[in-house]
Amino acid sequence: MKCTPGIELRDLEEMNINIDPIQAGGRLTADAMKAVIAYGDGYSVCDNCRKPFRLDYIEKPPIATFHDDLAAFVGMDEARVVPGARRGFQAVTGTYVQKGDPVLLTALSHYTEFVAIENAGGVPQEIPKDDLNIIRADAAAERIEEVSRTFGRPPALLFIDHVDYQFGNCHEVREIARAAHRYDIPVLLNGAYTVGTMPVDGKDLGVDFVVGSGHKSMAAPAPSGVLATTAERAGEVFRTTQARGDLTGRTFGIKEVEMMGCTLMGATLMGMMASFPHVRERVNRWDEELANGRIVVDALRSVEGTVVRSEMPRRHTLTRVDATASFDRVAGRHKKRGFFLSSALKKRGIVGVIPGATKVWKFNTYGLSRAQAEYVAAAYVEIAEENGLSVAPPDERA
Amino acid sequence: MKCTPGIELRDLEEMNINIDPIQAGGRLTADAMKAVIAYGDGYSVCDNCRKPFRLDYIEKPPIATFHDDLAAFVGMDEARVVPGARRGFQAVTGTYVQKGDPVLLTALSHYTEFVAIENAGGVPQEIPKDDLNIIRADAAAERIEEVSRTFGRPPALLFIDHVDYQFGNCHEVREIARAAHRYDIPVLLNGAYTVGTMPVDGKDLGVDFVVGSGHKSMAAPAPSGVLATTAERAGEVFRTTQARGDLTGRTFGIKEVEMMGCTLMGATLMGMMASFPHVRERVNRWDEELANGRIVVDALRSVEGTVVRSEMPRRHTLTRVDATASFDRVAGRHKKRGFFLSSALKKRGIVGVIPGATKVWKFNTYGLSRAQAEYVAAAYVEIAEENGLSVAPPDERA
Numbered sequence: 001m002k003c004t005p006g007i008e009l010r011d012l013e014e015m016n017i018n019i020d021p022i023q024a025g026g027r028l029t030a031d032a033m034k035a036v037i038a039y040g041d042g043y044s045v046c047d048n049c050r051k052p053f054r055l056d057y058i059e060k061p062p063i064a065t066f067h068d069d070l071a072a073f074v075g076m077d078e079a080r081v082v083p084g085a086r087r088g089f090q091a092v093t094g095t096y097v098q099k100g101d102p103v104l105l106t107a108l109s110h111y112t113e114f115v116a117i118e119n120a121g122g123v124p125q126e127i128p129k130d131d132l133n134i135i136r137a138d139a140a141a142e143r144i145e146e147v148s149r150t151f152g153r154p155p156a157l158l159f160i161d162h163v164d165y166q167f168g169n170c171h172e173v174r175e176i177a178r179a180a181h182r183y184d185i186p187v188l189l190n191g192a193y194t195v196g197t198m199p200v201d202g203k204d205l206g207v208d209f210v211v212g213s214g215h216k217s218m219a220a221p222a223p224s225g226v227l228a229t230t231a232e233r234a235g236e237v238f239r240t241t242q243a244r245g246d247l248t249g250r251t252f253g254i255k256e257v258e259m260m261g262c263t264l265m266g267a268t269l270m271g272m273m274a275s276f277p278h279v280r281e282r283v284n285r286w287d288e289e290l291a292n293g294r295i296v297v298d299a300l301r302s303v304e305g306t307v308v309r310s311e312m313p314r315r316h317t318l319t320r321v322d323a324t325a326s327f328d329r330v331a332g333r334h335k336k337r338g339f340f341l342s343s344a345l346k347k348r349g350i351v352g353v354i355p356g357a358t359k360v361w362k363f364n365t366y367g368l369s370r371a372q373a374e375y376v377a378a379a380y381v382e383i384a385e386e387n388g389l390s391v392a393p394p395d396e397r398a
Numbered sequence: 399m400k401c402t403p404g405i406e407l408r409d410l411e412e413m414n415i416n417i418d419p420i421q422a423g424g425r426l427t428a429d430a431m432k433a434v435i436a437y438g439d440g441y442s443v444c445d446n447c448r449k450p451f452r453l454d455y456i457e458k459p460p461i462a463t464f465h466d467d468l469a470a471f472v473g474m475d476e477a478r479v480v481p482g483a484r485r486g487f488q489a490v491t492g493t494y495v496q497k498g499d500p501v502l503l504t505a506l507s508h509y510t511e512f513v514a515i516e517n518a519g520g521v522p523q524e525i526p527k528d529d530l531n532i533i534r535a536d537a538a539a540e541r542i543e544e545v546s547r548t549f550g551r552p553p554a555l556l557f558i559d560h561v562d563y564q565f566g567n568c569h570e571v572r573e574i575a576r577a578a579h580r581y582d583i584p585v586l587l588n589g590a591y592t593v594g595t596m597p598v599d600g601k602d603l604g605v606d607f608v609v610g611s612g613h614k615s616m617a618a619p620a621p622s623g624v625l626a627t628t629a630e631r632a633g634e635v636f637r638t639t640q641a642r643g644d645l646t647g648r649t650f651g652i653k654e655v656e657m658m659g660c661t662l663m664g665a666t667l668m669g670m671m672a673s674f675p676h677v678r679e680r681v682n683r684w685d686e687e688l689a690n691g692r693i694v695v696d697a698l699r700s701v702e703g704t705v706v707r708s709e710m711p712r713r714h715t716l717t718r719v720d721a722t723a724s725f726d727r728v729a730g731r732h733k734k735r736g737f738f739l740s741s742a743l744k745k746r747g748i749v750g751v752i753p754g755a756t757k758v759w760k761f762n763t764y765g766l767s768r769a770q771a772e773y774v775a776a777a778y779v780e781i782a783e784e785n786g787l788s789v790a791p792p793d794e795r796a
Contacts, residue, residue, distance in 0.1 A: 003433055004433060005429075007671065007672055009436050010459075011436075023441045033438055040426045041424055042611075042620050043420050043424055043614070044421075046418075084658075086658040087658065118641045125644055216441070221665035222442075223481050223663065241516055245505065245507075252509040260482075264621060267620065268666065274401070
């Protein structure tokens with residue numbers, strides 16, 4: 001079915017259960033959809049922009065209030081909307097990282113953190129993960145010491161993923177922040193997989209910056225995100241322009257340099273705002289989300305040879321599975337080869353898995369109902385059994 | 399009427415004729431609206447992202463083709479979508495401007511150009527405008543010479559607004575680019591008010607970069623825009639990441655540093671794509687747009703004391719009017735003070751003018767039908783007459 005003459009309609013979410021690792025938290029709410037329709041036009045939110053002419057001061061629609069709510073939501077003092085989490089990273093590296101400065105991130109860091117550091121001319125240095133794929137505070141402290149010795153100065157900034165994109169694991173954020181602060185290193189929490197799906201309190205964690213992704217975890221259109229910080233750091237990362245026209249003498253008011261002036265207008269912002277009351281409420285149901293995720297995880301673990309590579313028990317709905325000794329063995333003898341699994345899932349209305357992947361893959365059950373989680377769990381078991389893999393409850397195997 | 403419990407419905411465009419200077423070119427087409435609805439979810443366009451995993455390589459929906467079409471549309475070799483024109487500026491300053499480098503822009507440059515330069519640590523230097531508010535090539539050449547002497551090196555980059563936001567005037571772009579190239583200075587064309595509304599051919603103009611705004615002039619949701627360049631410059635501004643995990647050895651493929659990896663996903667991109675066939679066609683009707691704009695301009699000039707501050711005859715639909723000696727005189731004696739004008743327009747269903755502004759203001763007739771333009775023109779004349787201003791055809795006054 002056509003959406004426009006050149007574009008197919010997208011009905012993937014309406015027609016299927018989608019367990020794609022990056023799409024789960026960014027599906028729009030019905031309210032977001034309404035707002036996107038009403039505020040689709042380019043500069044739609046600027047109807048009532050008055051002096052001092054900045055997006056986060058607009059009161060109609062209630063953008064100013066939303067900014068306050070957003071800061072409070074992540075337990076910080078000030079927040080700005082940004083075109084994606086990566087642009088939040090870029091604002092922070094742009095502020096703190098000079099050419100040649102070492103910057104710490106982790107062995108599980110997302111590529112956008114590397115790019116943000118590279119963009120500012122910094123030198124990314126990884127904190128190693130342990131055997132369980134967790135970033136520990138002692139590893140962070142050691143790396144701070146080592147990097148400080150090598151570069152003759154402490155790292156300019158430290159990135160820590162609240163929950164990483166590879167395993168969906170939780171890391172020792174609070175302890176890492178404490179270690180970093182002993183060296184006066186500002187700490188940026190990458191909450192792309194947590195802000196908007198589970199409770200996040202930046203001050204409680206002791207970080208300087210919380211970055212979230214609207215399109216990944218806040219039920220908002222892309223590109224959208226949030227950069228929040230403390231009162232102490234706000235004057236640095238949200239500093240206003242000092243530029244001046246050398247001939248005209250023009251100055252540019254309170255536009256913020258790292259924000260490039262006004263930030264998200266129109267559909268992206270309004271989608272984020274319309275979803276926000278739902279997002280604020282849904283983080284309190286995180287336990288239900290985890291319970292649903294565990295149903296699928298348990299089903300996969302019941303398939304002989306299947307190993308969950310993420311930490312157990314699961315504390316996030318994004319999970320990495322290693323089926324080299326189970327589904328991938330089937331792939332070796334199946335006429336559809338590796339495609340048998342995605343194809344069997346698709347037949348059952350389950351999508352979001354990479355076609356052909358049977359060795360190691362990730363899935364995300366965020367937003368599934370209990371019934372849908374049970375359906376996905378049963379589907380994996382069924383497919384295993386149909387293909388001659390033996391199935392037994394994981395506790396009987398341990 | 400409510401859109402969601404906390405957000406009022408926006409029906410400004412449906413219920414009124416909107417002559418706001420920045421909103422006219424960014425109203426969505428019906429196809430864009432459909433695409434925004436179908437692709438509203440965060441990472442909606444990523445369903446079929448395959449190796450080498452970059453947004454502009456996705457074929458379903460036809461994002462790859464769109465990128466080719468977009469480059470051709472502005473007469474350049476390569477194009478990327480960006481979250482707003484300002485992020486295109488930032489990518490270019492990030493590539494070419496080192497701390498302390500002089501960068502040329504003009505006395506009519508938009509503030510986002512200043513901020514992009516400041517963001518990279520550059521020193522903005524203005525090319526003066528002449529008495530008619532036009533940026534001339536001889537002024538550019540002089541300023542290049544002068545700045546080169548002062549800084550001991552030529553400017554790192556030169557910004558020229560195709561049509562500026564203050565007067566909607568056309569400048570000597572081709573001649574300025576030629577002058578800059580004699581000093582090997584790359585030239586960025588700010589096409590925020592032209593790409594998507596009038597024909598733009600970057601190679602014909604001889605510029606190195608063309609930047610356009612999706613939400614300002616391409617009937618797309620915000621934030622969106624385009625950065626296009628020549629084959630020669632593409633390797634510089636679109637350079638791929640060299641980052642490497644020092645412990646894990648991870649590398650990050652062909653993600654582009656200044657793009658921060660993948661760019662516009664979801665609603666913004668798909669809105670832009672869905673509007674594109676219409677946008678490509680509408681630039682050919684620019685003459686009709688100019689004709690409609692002139693109807694309103696002539697009407698305003700027919701009001702005694704009203705002066706058009708933009709160049710005449712108008713070559714753009716954005717126009718600056720000085721009514722200090724006409725409508726503003728009325729404001730001095732009217733019981734609504736300066737609000738009489740916006741209020742009288744609103745009563746007639748005409749919006750997009752700053753409430754209370756009677757001295758100098760801007761309007762944009764882009765996208766009005768002939769009948770709407772005539773209606774707006776008649777409204778101004780009527781309001782003038784109702785308030786005791788005399789009206790005569792401008793040619794009888796000259």
